[in-house]
Amino acid sequence: MFTAIFGSFEAGIIYAIMALGVYLSFRILDFPDLTVDGSFVTGAALSAVLIAGGVNPFLATVLALFAGFAAGCMTGLLHTFGKINNLLSGILMMIALYSINLRIMGRSNIPLLNTETSFTKIGTFSDSLGIDTFFNSLLTMIGLGDSLPDTWGILIFMIIVTFVIKWLTDLFLQTEIGLAVRATGNNKQMIRSLSANTNLLTILGLGLSNALVAFSGALIAQQGGFADVGMGIGMIVIGLASVIIGEALFGTKSIARATLAVIGGAIIYRIVVTLALRVEFLDPGDMKVITALIVIIALTAPKIVDHSKEKKRKARRRQEKLSMLQASADGKGESYAAIESDSQDF
Amino acid sequence: MERVKAMLQLNQIHKIFNEGTPDEKIAIDHVNLTLKPGDFVTVIGSNGAGKSTLMNIISGVLVPDVGDIHIDGKNVTGMSEYKRSKMIGRVFQDPMAGTAPSMTIEENLAMAYSRNKTRTFKKGVTKKRRDYFREVLESLHLGLENRLSAKVGLLSGGERQALSLLMATFTEPAILLLDEHTAALDPSRAELITNLTREIVGKYQLTTLMVTHNMQQAIDLGNRLIMMDKGQIILEVDAENKKDLTIEGLLEEFKRIRGVQMASDRAVLS
Numbered sequence: 001m002f003t004a005i006f007g008s009f010e011a012g013i014i015y016a017i018m019a020l021g022v023y024l025s026f027r028i029l030d031f032p033d034l035t036v037d038g039s040f041v042t043g044a045a046l047s048a049v050l051i052a053g054g055v056n057p058f059l060a061t062v063l064a065l066f067a068g069f070a071a072g073c074m075t076g077l078l079h080t081f082g083k084i085n086n087l088l089s090g091i092l093m094m095i096a097l098y099s100i101n102l103r104i105m106g107r108s109n110i111p112l113l114n115t116e117t118s119f120t121k122i123g124t125f126s127d128s129l130g131i132d133t134f135f136n137s138l139l140t141m142i143g144l145g146d147s148l149p150d151t152w153g154i155l156i157f158m159i160i161v162t163f164v165i166k167w168l169t170d171l172f173l174q175t176e177i178g179l180a181v182r183a184t185g186n187n188k189q190m191i192r193s194l195s196a197n198t199n200l201l202t203i204l205g206l207g208l209s210n211a212l213v214a215f216s217g218a219l220i221a222q223q224g225g226f227a228d229v230g231m232g233i234g235m236i237v238i239g240l241a242s243v244i245i246g247e248a249l250f251g252t253k254s255i256a257r258a259t260l261a262v263i264g265g266a267i268i269y270r271i272v273v274t275l276a277l278r279v280e281f282l283d284p285g286d287m288k289v290i291t292a293l294i295v296i297i298a299l300t301a302p303k304i305v306d307h308s309k310e311k312k313r314k315a316r317r318r319q320e321k322l323s324m325l326q327a328s329a330d331g332k333g334e335s336y337a338a339i340e341s342d343s344q345d346f
Numbered sequence: 347m348e349r350v351k352a353m354l355q356l357n358q359i360h361k362i363f364n365e366g367t368p369d370e371k372i373a374i375d376h377v378n379l380t381l382k383p384g385d386f387v388t389v390i391g392s393n394g395a396g397k398s399t400l401m402n403i404i405s406g407v408l409v410p411d412v413g414d415i416h417i418d419g420k421n422v423t424g425m426s427e428y429k430r431s432k433m434i435g436r437v438f439q440d441p442m443a444g445t446a447p448s449m450t451i452e453e454n455l456a457m458a459y460s461r462n463k464t465r466t467f468k469k470g471v472t473k474k475r476r477d478y479f480r481e482v483l484e485s486l487h488l489g490l491e492n493r494l495s496a497k498v499g500l501l502s503g504g505e506r507q508a509l510s511l512l513m514a515t516f517t518e519p520a521i522l523l524l525d526e527h528t529a530a531l532d533p534s535r536a537e538l539i540t541n542l543t544r545e546i547v548g549k550y551q552l553t554t555l556m557v558t559h560n561m562q563q564a565i566d567l568g569n570r571l572i573m574m575d576k577g578q579i580i581l582e583v584d585a586e587n588k589k590d591l592t593i594e595g596l597l598e599e600f601k602r603i604r605g606v607q608m609a610s611d612r613a614v615l616s
Contacts, residue, residue: 176465179449179457186446193405193444194461194513195431 008274010151012267013158014219015238017165019246019266020259021212022239025072027258028173029205030185031079034090034236036213038097039071041232043214045101048110048227057118061218068214069207071097076203101229108229117222119154126153158219165212166259172208173255181205213239234288241291242266244298269294351419353553354381354521359403359413361577373399374410375577381521386547386554388564390596391574397557400574401525404555406430418520432462435514435552437507437527444510447499451490451509454498455479458513482516485549486542504535508542515546522547524556528563536560543567561593575604 018040025033043064050060071093078089102108126132135152172178183191184201192198213235221227246265252258269291276282276290361374374396381387389397402408404415406427414423417433438444445454456470456479471479476494483491486508490501498506507527515522524543528536540563547554558564564571571588573581573596580603583591 172467174470175467176456176460176470177467179453179470180460180465182449182453183446183457186448187443189438190444190446191457192428193431193434193436194457195428196457196465197428 004274004278005271006155008270009267010155010158011220011223012270013155013162013263014216014223015242015270016162016216016263016266017219018213018216018235019239019242019262020165020169021068021209021216022236023243023259023262024169024209024212025206026240026243028182028185029202029209031086031202031206032090033072033075033206033209034087035071035075035093035097035206035210036090036236036239037232037234038094038101039068039210039213039232040217040220040235041101041227041229042067042071042097042104043217044221044227044231045104045110045229046214047218048112048221049104049106051112051115051117051222052110057116057121057222061118061215061222064218065211065215068217069211071214072206072208072210073203075210076199076206079206080199080202098229105227105229110227111225112222112227113225117225118219119151119222122154122157123151126156129153131156154223161219162263165215166263169212169259170256177201177204234291237288237291237295238269241295241298242269244295245269248298248302351383352380352416353383353385353418354379354404354555355416356380356400356404357414357416359400359410359415361399361403361408361410365411372577374403376413377577377579379572379579381553381555383553384551385570386552386568387556387570387572388568389555389557389572389574390559390561390564394576395574396577397574398525399577401523401555401557404521405434405436405523433520435461435517435519435522437510437514437522437524439526439529441503441507441510441530444513445498445506448497450495450497451483451501452476452479452494454509455482455513455516458517461517462519482512485546486512502535504531504538507531507535507539511539511542511546515550515552518550518552520553522552522554524554524558526557526559529559540567561596565591565593565596573600575600580604 018036022033022036025031025036046067047057047060047064050063051057055063075089075093078084078092079086082089084092131153132151173182180191180196181201181204183194183196184198184205188198191201217232220231242265243262244265245268246261246263247258249268250257250261250264252261272294273287273290277284277287282290356377356379359374359377361372363369363371363373377396377400379387389400391397399408403410406422406425406429410423414421416422417430420433422430422433436444446457449457452471452475456475459475459479460470479494480491483494488505488508490505490509498509501509507530511527527543528539531539543556544567546552554568556564556567565588569585569588571581571583571591572579581596581599
């Protein structure tokens with residue numbers, strides 16, 4: 001059980017980078033960008049091919065980031081200069097990327113099992129520091145010693161990477177260009193009247209969004225030990241689920257808070273899916289329907305809760321008014337009458 | 347001939363909508379207009395007279411079929427809207443249109459502050475800028491200077507329009523375009539914005555073109571007045587004669603020129 005949750009936490013923190021990308025397009029730009037399903041695989045495919053070809057895995061992961069950026073920019077170009085509807089430009093790019101990803105990989109699946117990836121490198125590094133032994137002895141001390149994960153170093157590394165990306169995203173969204181990107185999603189007419197090129201800003205925003213998605217894809221490929229042309233199916237929904245769950249649970253007061261919420265949402269989503277799949281009658285194939293259900297619940301539950309809260313509040317207020325009337329009719333009745341007669345004297 | 351440098355110059359602007367269809371409409375009919383630096387021109391006219399089209403042509407939302415536009419001596423006829431916006435401050439009728447609701451007051455001001463500069467990867471709201479924003483916000487007398495990090499969506503319509511006005515003006519653009527910017531507000535808020543407009547335009551000596559449905563406002567504000575009808579400027583009142591204008595006088599003048607009553611109840615009543 002602990003190992004399962006540990007594993008989903010580790011996956012969640014990597015998928016959080018993808019969710020941050022979806023947050024950029026979906027929330028900041030107000031652009032439901034389906035490119036994600038394709039660009040996630042592009043990142044995985046490119047890094048897998050490069051790593052299998054002997055390129056330094058860290059370099060390969062960074063190159064995946066640029067490939068995602070290019071894919072996002074293409075969607076942006078289709079939408080702004082091609083004047084194609086936003087959903088459709090994403091879908092077109094997604095479908096085109098499927099073939100491009102196959103071309104990149106040369107076949108539909110590349111295994112990375114006996115290859116050195118970023119993760120094996122960090123694993124070796126953390127072994128030399130003794131991080132795993134340290135944490136596991138801690139766990140044994142508090143009585144959780146029966147099934148121990150051996151990837152603490154990787155987890156810590158991923159937490160650092162994700163939070164650095166979160167921090168950079170926050171910083172970017174506070175810059176002059178970042179403010180203009182946010183305004184492009186918020187009030188296009190206004191930011192255009194303030195001399196901002198909304199076309200370029202949309203393209204930039206989508207590029208950055210898909211860069212993060214592809215980066216996440218590259219890391220997932222290395223963590224899972226393979227890249228597969230179908231691994232991106234439904235990725236946009238997973239991203240949305242993370243964003244919506246995070247926002248519902250942790251709030252969106254400021255940008256820093258919202259990005260933190262997205263990371264939290266991604267981790268919680270992974271844990272929920274892992275737990276759901278441990279239920280007897282559910283298959284791994286049911287994952288997509290579970291995802292859809294989670295999104296539906298996350299979208300509808302807050303509204304239902306708000307509605308019932310509002311109802312209770314109104315009922316309470318009516319009760320208070322009634323009891324006030326009651327009170328004035330009983331004891332305070334005299335003083336009311338006195339005030340009234342006073343005012344009549346005037 | 348003495349030539350005074352013009353801040354805004356429209357030459358023979360012509361614009362037809364739906365050309366070649368039964369719905370064809372001449373929106374702007376060979377209009378010429380020149381604004382000298384510091385001119386504050388109010389524009390009145392009934393619905394469909396072409397006032398808003400004229401604004402959209404100046405701001406670059408629409409491109410004229412014929413004619414050219416010069417701002418501060420530069421020909422901007424083919425220049426895209428966002429590039430032209432470096433020189434033009436705009437306030438729209440809808441108080442929601444001029445600000446970004448889910449961003450804070452200081453972030454909105456920072457975006458307006460970068461209007462005539464190149465946007466960079468530097469921080470949008472610095473401490474120095476925040477002090478400056480606080481200072482310009484004080485001029486609105488609305489207490490917004492104490493709510494810099496409040497989201498603009500939380501402000502009232504009047505407050506948002508006052509902020510829009512400030513954002514359009516505090517970088518001192520070459521031209522200020524006000525498109526019925528008080529029409530969507532209740533009377534007391536409209537008066538507040540009218541007074542702020544007078545104050546701010548006077549303070550920065552902005553060359554201003556203001557469209558309004560409110561004849562009294564058109565008479566009270568500015569140093570020149572033009573009346574439009576069917577895409578043409580049918581009456582121009584200069585600074586000398588504007589002082590003595592009355593609503594009745596304007597309506598009579600319209601009747602004399604066009605031979606009919608002015609066809610907008612809204613314009614007459616307000």
